[in-house]
Amino acid sequence: xxxxxxxxxxxxxxxxxxxxxxxxxxxxxxxxxxxxxxxxxxxxxxxxxxxxxxxxxxxxxxxxxxxxxxxxxxxxxxxxxxxxxxxxxxxxxxxxxxxxxxxxxxxxxxxxxxxxxxxxxxxxxxxxxxxxxxxxxxxxxxxxxxxxxxxxxxxxxxxxxxxxxxxxxxxxxxxxxxxxxxxxxxxxxxxxxxxxxxxxxxxxxxxxxxxxxxxxxxxxxxxxxxxxxxxxxxxxxxxxxxxxxxxxxxxxxxxxxxxxxxxxxxxxxxxxxxxxxxxxxxxxxxxxxxxxxxxxxxxxxxxxxxxxxxxxxxxxxxxxxxxxxxxxxxxxxxxxxxxxxxxxxxxxxxxxxxxxxxxxxxxxxxxxxxxxxxxxxxxxxxxxxxxxxxxxxxxxxxxxxxxxxxxxxxxxxxxxxxxxxxxxxxxxxxxxxxxxxxxxxxxxxxxxxxxxxxxxxxxxxxxxxxxxxxxxxxxxxxxxxxxxxxxxxxxxxxxxxxxxxxxxxxxxxxxxxxxxxxxxxxxxxxxxxxxxxxxxxxxxxxxxxxxxxxxxxxxxxxxxxxxxxx
Numbered sequence: 001x002x003x004x005x006x007x008x009x010x011x012x013x014x015x016x017x018x019x020x021x022x023x024x025x026x027x028x029x030x031x032x033x034x035x036x037x038x039x040x041x042x043x044x045x046x047x048x049x050x051x052x053x054x055x056x057x058x059x060x061x062x063x064x065x066x067x068x069x070x071x072x073x074x075x076x077x078x079x080x081x082x083x084x085x086x087x088x089x090x091x092x093x094x095x096x097x098x099x100x101x102x103x104x105x106x107x108x109x110x111x112x113x114x115x116x117x118x119x120x121x122x123x124x125x126x127x128x129x130x131x132x133x134x135x136x137x138x139x140x141x142x143x144x145x146x147x148x149x150x151x152x153x154x155x156x157x158x159x160x161x162x163x164x165x166x167x168x169x170x171x172x173x174x175x176x177x178x179x180x181x182x183x184x185x186x187x188x189x190x191x192x193x194x195x196x197x198x199x200x201x202x203x204x205x206x207x208x209x210x211x212x213x214x215x216x217x218x219x220x221x222x223x224x225x226x227x228x229x230x231x232x233x234x235x236x237x238x239x240x241x242x243x244x245x246x247x248x249x250x251x252x253x254x255x256x257x258x259x260x261x262x263x264x265x266x267x268x269x270x271x272x273x274x275x276x277x278x279x280x281x282x283x284x285x286x287x288x289x290x291x292x293x294x295x296x297x298x299x300x301x302x303x304x305x306x307x308x309x310x311x312x313x314x315x316x317x318x319x320x321x322x323x324x325x326x327x328x329x330x331x332x333x334x335x336x337x338x339x340x341x342x343x344x345x346x347x348x349x350x351x352x353x354x355x356x357x358x359x360x361x362x363x364x365x366x367x368x369x370x371x372x373x374x375x376x377x378x379x380x381x382x383x384x385x386x387x388x389x390x391x392x393x394x395x396x397x398x399x400x401x402x403x404x405x406x407x408x409x410x411x412x413x414x415x416x417x418x419x420x421x422x423x424x425x426x427x428x429x430x431x432x433x434x435x436x437x438x439x440x441x442x443x444x445x446x447x448x449x450x451x452x453x454x455x456x457x458x459x460x461x462x463x464x465x466x467x468x469x470x471x472x473x474x475x476x477x478x479x480x481x482x483x484x485x486x487x488x489x490x491x492x493x494x495x496x497x498x499x500x501x502x503x504x505x506x507x508x509x510x511x512x513x514x515x516x517x518x519x520x521x522x523x524x525x526x527x528x529x530x531x532x533x534x535x536x537x538x539x540x541x542x543x544x545x546x547x548x549x550x551x552x553x554x555x556x557x558x559x560x561x562x563x564x565x566x
Contacts, residue, residue: 018107021106022039022105025103025104025105028103029103033080035080035101035102038103038104039108040108040111040112041107041108041111043066045066045111045112045115046067049066049067049068049073050065050112050115050116052065052068052092052097053065053075053088053092057088058113058116059113060084061077061084061085061087061088062077062078062082062084063085063088064076064104064109065112071096071097071098072100073097073099073100074100074102075099075100076101076102076103076108076112077103077104078103078104078105078109080101080103144175144176144179146180146494146495147176147198147200147207147494149176150172150196150207150208151207153172153176154172154173154208154210157172166214167221169218170221170222173185174243174252176198178243178245178250178269178271180200181200181271181500182198182200183199183200183202183268183269184268184269185197185198185266185267185269186198186199186204186264186265186266187215187218187219187222187264187265187267188259188264189212189215189261189262189263189264190261191261194209194212194214194262196210200496201437201496201499201500201501202310202501203437203496212262219256219262219263219265222265223237223239223254225241225254226241226252226254227239228254233262235258236256236257238253238254238256239253239254240252240253240254241254243269248272249272250269250270250271250272251269251270252269252270253267253268253270254266254268255267255268270339270340272341274340275314275315275319275339277315278322279292279319279320279323282312282315282316282319282503282505283503283505283546283551284503284505285505285542285545286473287470287473287535287537288505288536288537291509292429292507293323295428296320296323296324296398298396299396300392300394300395300396301391301396301397301426301427301428302387302388302390302391302396303397303398303399303428303429303430303431304378304399304400304429305317305400305401305432305433306401306403306405306409306430306431306432307400307432307434308402310435311433311435312433312501312503313400314339314340314376314400316431316503317398317399317400318340318342320374320398321333321345321372321398322342324372324396327344329372330346330368330369330370330371330372331345331346331370331371331372332345332346332347332348332365332368332372332373332374333345333346333347333348333374333375334348334350334358334361334365334373334374334375335347335348335349335350335376336349336350336358336376337350346368346370348361348365357383358376358377358378358379358380358383359380359382359386361375362375362387362390363386366386366395372396372397372398373390373395373396373397373398374399375387375397375398375399376400377399377400377401377402378400378401378416381417381418384416384417385416385417385419387399387426388418388419388423388426388427391427391428392422392425392426403432404524404562406430406432406506406507406508406531406538407508407527407528407531408432408524409430410527411521411522411524414518414521420518420519421519423518424515428509428510429509429510430507430508430510431505431506431507432505432507433503433504433505433506433539434503434504434543434561435503435560436502436546436556436559436560436561437498437501437552438498438499438501439485439550439551439552440488440489440492440493440496440498440499441499442490442492442493443489443490443492443493443497444485444486444497444550445485445486445487446484446485447485447486448483448484449483449554453484453554454482457482457544457548460544461476461544462478464537464541465478467532467533469532469535469536469537469541470535471541474545474549476548482548484547484548484553485550486553487555487556497553498556502546502551504539504542504543505539505542506536506537506539507536508527508531508534508536509531511534513530513533514530517530539561540561540562540563543557543560543561543563
């Protein structure tokens with residue numbers, strides 16, 4: 001007697017129908033709609049992509065997001081003719097996403113829709129990263145007045161939600177860092193516990209310590225978000241993810257290094273508001289500001305900014321670009337990496353593995369008929385020579401160079417074998433800068449300087465006046481009574497005594513006197529001696545003015561500027 005397995009037959013029929021549907025969709029995609037076909041059954045679905053389109057909208061539109069890289073979102077659709085697809089594209093485009101469409105079967109879409117229930121209960125993620133919603137940030141901001149509040153909030157939030165306590169902890173850490181304008185988050189395993197620190201205004205500040213059991217889960221969560229290998233703890237790794245605050249995308253660069261007690265994590269927060277500083281807000285003294293404003297508006301020439309890592313060079317270059325931006329001119333940048341996105345400017349990123357270096361990028365940019373070129377850094381002879389050629393052939397070139405001061409720019413370029421005869425025609429202005437923390441206006445304390453401090457300050461002012469520098473325009477005279485200010489600390493500045501940073505600058509124009517000496521391959525000191533006659537304050541003098549105005553403290557200036565070298 002023959003027996004029939006109804007369930008088996010049903011499965012076989014379902015498989016045949018499913019295969020027929022896949023074949024039909026493949027044919028329609030290629031022959032009728034000119035779209036790529038995809039079968040999502042064997043393809044991993046990225047949670048970060050799912051969070052771009054909520055489940056309700058995905059089902060309504062009959063679409064399935066499955067992969068995301070930056071702002072590029074890959075979406076499977078059942079039918080391109082549905083009006084809902086146009087609605088989806090309009091919605092995503094308004095949010096800044098570039099959508100890549102694929103045709104897929106109904107079974108593929110069902111697979112993706114089934115994944116929504118697996119998502120964690122964190123707020124949401126967008127564009128490859130954790131999304132701290134504006135509402136959540138506002139609520140946290142009401143509680144976070146200083147770094148001292150972070151441990152308490154982490155404890156309360158992780159107690160509230162047992163299932164997702166690590167996600168909540170990371171959310172508070174990041175929201176706290178954003179709320180108090182930290183640039184970096186450091187998670188460092190020690191012998192008995194793990195230390196959490198924020199870098200605020202360039203200085204690391206202790207936040208809290210927590211046990212190792214939380215650290216393991218927290219580290220895994222960060223790795224998942226930033227695309228790092230969970231199993232690799234013995235090698236350094238680099239990754240990234242994004243936090244969305246309203247319409248602002250904050251890129252988070254993640255770096256791990258192996259250590260004696262476990263991996264150390266550093267998360268660098270690239271907040272767009274950090275570079276929305278206008279040229280007028282950088283702290284540039286009036287005479288130098290007028291020179292910069294004139295030079296960046298020239299039709300050709302090169303301006304170089306120098307200073308150590310973290311001295312604000314990129315912010316200054318971006319301020320130049322924004323100051324002269326106009327729809328009538330074409331601007332191209334070659335950066336390593338692109339830290340912030342600027343509207344209306346073509347930005348490219350160095351990729352050595354693809355042989356796209358600063359030199360290759362600069363040569364490619366020249367073929368794009370630009371008016372303004374920004375090169376992230378001049379590192380070698382070929383890049384220096386090409387940048388000089390660009391500045392001589394009708395382009396404005398902005399770039400950075402590693403030297404200690406503005407006087408070191410010309411000797412460094414000569415070391416890079418730049419032709420001394422054509423350098424004066426290309427290089428128009430050399431700048432150097434440092435960042436100093438600004439004293440908190442609510443708690444800074446006035447005092448009379450010590451005898452040693454007073455002597456140093458008066459000597460610097462005296463020497464500046466002797467070579468014709470206009471201290472009087474800053475209401476400073478050689479024999480005026482001196483007062484300076486110290487940091488104290490209050491609730492308004494997280495008890496640090498400082499809030500925010502400002503630049504200390506110096507500049508040297510490539511005028512006739514400087515041009516004459518270049519052919520003799522001068523030293524830094526020789527160039528500095530000539531530059532002093534230009535009447536532009538050097539970093540010591542600019543710093544002294546800011547100290548006497550109560551903008552920063554004497555101790556902060558000494559920590560960042562060499563006040564003992566003349």
